[in-house]
Amino acid sequence: MNRAAATLLRKASGGQSACLRRRGRHLPLRRCLAAWGSTLQIEPGVQRALEEGRPIVALESTIISHGMPYPENLAMARGVEDIIRERGAVPATVAVLQGRPHVGLTASQLESLAEAGPRARKCSRRDLAVALAQGVDGATTVAATSYLASLAGVKVFVTGGMGGVHRGAETTFDVSADLAELAQTPIVVVCAGVKSILDIEKTLEVLETNGVPVVSLGTDDFPAFFSPSSGVPSPLRLDTPSEVAAAAKAGFDLGMRNGMVVAVPNPAPMSGGAGIDAAIHEALEQAEARGLKGRDITPFVLASVNETTGGHSLKSNVALVRHNAKVGADIAVQLAALTGRPTAPEAFLARPTPTAAPPLRVAVFGGAVADIVSKPPTGTALTPGTSTPGETRQSFGGVGRNVAEGVARVLLARRGDNVAMGIDSSSDGSGAVVTLASVVGADEPGKGLVAGCEEAGVNAEATVEVGCSSGAGDDGGSDKAGTASYVAVLGGDGDLVAAVADMRVLERMTADFVERHASIIDGASVVIADGNLPPEGFARVSGLCAERNVPLVFEPTSVAKCSVPFSAEVNRTQQCRCSAQER
Known part of the structure; x- marks a missing residue:
């Protein structure tokens, strides 16, 4: 997860168990x-x-x-x-x-x-x-x-x-x-x-x-x-x-x-x-x-x-x-x-039980993408107009999905440390919930992305399937777009030769989509949104966060998408983590 999100997570937890005291x-x-x-x-x-x-x-x-x-x-x-x-x-x-x-x-x-x-x-x-x-x-x-x-x-x-x-x-x-x-x-x-x-x-x-x-x-x-x-x-x-x-x-x-x-x-x-x-x-x-x-x-x-x-x-x-x-x-x-x-023991038998802190809740709005990368053997050149023997690797990606999984794994490790130390996780906010709101196609990659999120400890209930022939679960839209995908072809030296990014389905994360999943912002400690949201969707996320006084972190995603907050004409984002190219 990016550094800005980590900073807000620490603030959102109220500093509970963020530090202990030693020698003053x-x-x-x-x-x-x-x-x-x-x-x-x-x-x-x-x-x-x-x-x-x-x-x-x-x-x-x-x-x-x-x-x-x-x-x-x-x-x-x-x-x-x-x-x-x-x-x-x-x-x-x-x-x-x-x-x-x-x-x-x-x-x-x-x-x-x-x-x-x-x-x-x-x-x-x-x-x-x-x-x-x-x-x-x-x-x-x-x-x-x-x-x-x-x-x-x-x-x-x-x-x-x-x-x-x-x-x-x-x-x-x-x-x-x-x-x-x-x-x-x-x-x-x-x-x-x-x-x-x-x-x-x-x-x-x-x-x-x-x-x-x-x-x-x-x-x-x-x-x-x-x-x-x-x-x-x-x-x-x-x-x-x-x-x-x-x-x-x-x-x-x-x-x-x-x-x-x-x-x-x-x-x-x-x-x-x-x-x-x-x-x-x-x-x-x-x-x-x-x-x-x-x-x-x-x-x-x-x-x-x-x-x-x-x-x-x-x-x-x-x-x-x-x-x-x-x-x-x-x-x-x-x-x-x-x-x-x-x-003496009698003096502390009636000590009050400490009040447990509310669990940390993180809401992420962003892309969930199936990544496919193909590469010929090292030293082998690609032959234009025909196929070249090589290997293909498939994985799950998307900035929003990656951030959600990263946060979930960090919190899961923290819970494990607390168990080893005999600490009740409910008392320090580490009994946390990370929810991803995204859109995938009604296809095998989409099902795999949702299953992968749940396996990593991410709540994927707000990640919906669209483009189903029956219309079930469809958030609307003109065509039946499949799960967002990034297909890359590398040369024998490992450098990128060509790539195709099909992100059409992510355009379904409209203001209406955000409104339908506004409940995950209620009570959230922090909200993270990436640049895959269309401007209107991001604007609604920003507005809901402002109304509920919840901090919002923007992950720019890429140079092409880093201007989303400006296109949405909002200025409520509290943290934005940019690369040198995105500034």
């Missing part, structure tokens, strides 16, 4: 369908919580696959989810499974990810597209989890420790993508600060430069993962989850697109900070000696430190994650309360 911005329907219908998988419990406005806490999966060994990682993941539920929120572990990003995992999916461990690909934001394309399993980092959770509408995310600026970044430029993501994704990240293997002061400087508020909960010192204090002053201090929720809401209300870091001191710090630091430095030296870089450093260091400390670092890691889950759940509950959203 409008997204075109096509992107939303891709993001929601065919890509992002939201676990049913999480989906219900989103619809009901209940508090949700996102959880990353890299800590499961790369942060701890199995089965400790599974026990930790299950325990953290249970804590969040006990505090009144819904957990939503984020991961990529078989090339599909998931927000919320089932019990079996969580166990499979834990068993896979490092076999699952570590996915930051930059890795998501390739992981999806290759259909692999992936564990999401802070950056990727923040992006996917925010895409789903989740506002609070709990993790162990976030990434930062690596030591020596002034020469290596090794800076975690977590910091860049926090600069552009509105989500509250609850963590135990950053690991002391990183340059904490430079990390805070980068966050400040990118406008990301960094809050330490109940302390003036910024935590350093294993240790409750890094010795670096915290940029900001808040003392309760309710204060954090209030600050987060204020940022969201301002339309700020950045996130917020909430650093929570480790409640079970390891004794002997010097010993931990020594173990970390030793692990960093080993990583450098092995040539490890980027994403491979942190998992190696954590495993090495756990071995050096006899497992005490792992216990401390689990304790801080569980504590962060309590704090994050409390923040999510408070945030839901501040935004006026219900926090």
Whole structure:
């Protein structure tokens, strides 16, 4: 269908389901369908919580696959989810499974990810597209989890420790993508600060430069993962989850697109900070000696430190994650309360049912033509005055018919996407009706055209047969013209040699014809007419549209027919799509 018709179709539908909102911005329907219908998988419990406005806490999966060994990682993941539920929120572990990003995992999916461990690909934001394309399993980092959770509408995310600026970044430029993501994704990240293997002061400087508020909960010192204090002053201090929720809401209300870091001191710090630091430095030296870089450093260091400390670092890691889950759940509950959203199922049991939008109705007045094209074999010349062996192809055409079929197929595909997404088509206008008003002969091509329209989802009740010997269905006229046809003969090189267009039957689309089918204009969202209508027929279509305040699109059809609106002396056409030759 032409671009003008598509524009009016969008306007005619009242913008319903034309876009969705993400992070305060409008997204075109096509992107939303891709993001929601065919890509992002939201676990049913999480989906219900989103619809009901209940508090949700996102959880990353890299800590499961790369942060701890199995089965400790599974026990930790299950325990953290249970804590969040006990505090009144819904957990939503984020991961990529078989090339599909998931927000919320089932019990079996969580166990499979834990068993896979490092076999699952570590996915930051930059890795998501390739992981999806290759259909692999992936564990999401802070950056990727923040992006996917925010895409789903989740506002609070709990993790162990976030990434930062690596030591020596002034020469290596090794800076975690977590910091860049926090600069552009509105989500509250609850963590135990950053690991002391990183340059904490430079990390805070980068966050400040990118406008990301960094809050330490109940302390003036910024935590350093294993240790409750890094010795670096915290940029900001808040003392309760309710204060954090209030600050987060204020940022969201301002339309700020950045996130917020909430650093929570480790409640079970390891004794002997010097010993931990020594173990970390030793692990960093080993990583450098092995040539490890980027994403491979942190998992190696954590495993090495756990071995050096006899497992005490792992216990401390689990304790801080569980504590962060309590704090994050409390923040999510408070945030839901501040935004006026219900926090228990009883609060939304009596929600009113949304009113369904009326279905989209498109009326098309125009030609329906049988196309016949003959061509000799490539390199074979036509012989004048006699027949030449070749091949003949028959198809259905006509500008009006083509437009009607195109619109019907687009809407049919849209309905299919909605079904796949679990959306009721009646609520967004995609339970549409496309009707073609045209004239065909009482012959086999005419019957084939009508049958083809119906097969493509076009209502052909207003397409009538004329020229019947019995007079049945005849709209009047002098002769018994057959179905409009276009017969073309091509040369062996594929160029047009000669053609005959018999469009006499289309002259029957007179003002009377249009008047008899005026009912398809009543309640139409848009009317499309092509240049095959005689001027009087087009004038009547234009007049009826004006009387009913229905937008009219004119498809010029050809250079010879593009002047129909001017011949009809009307100026009510709202859209006209012309080629360079037709202007």
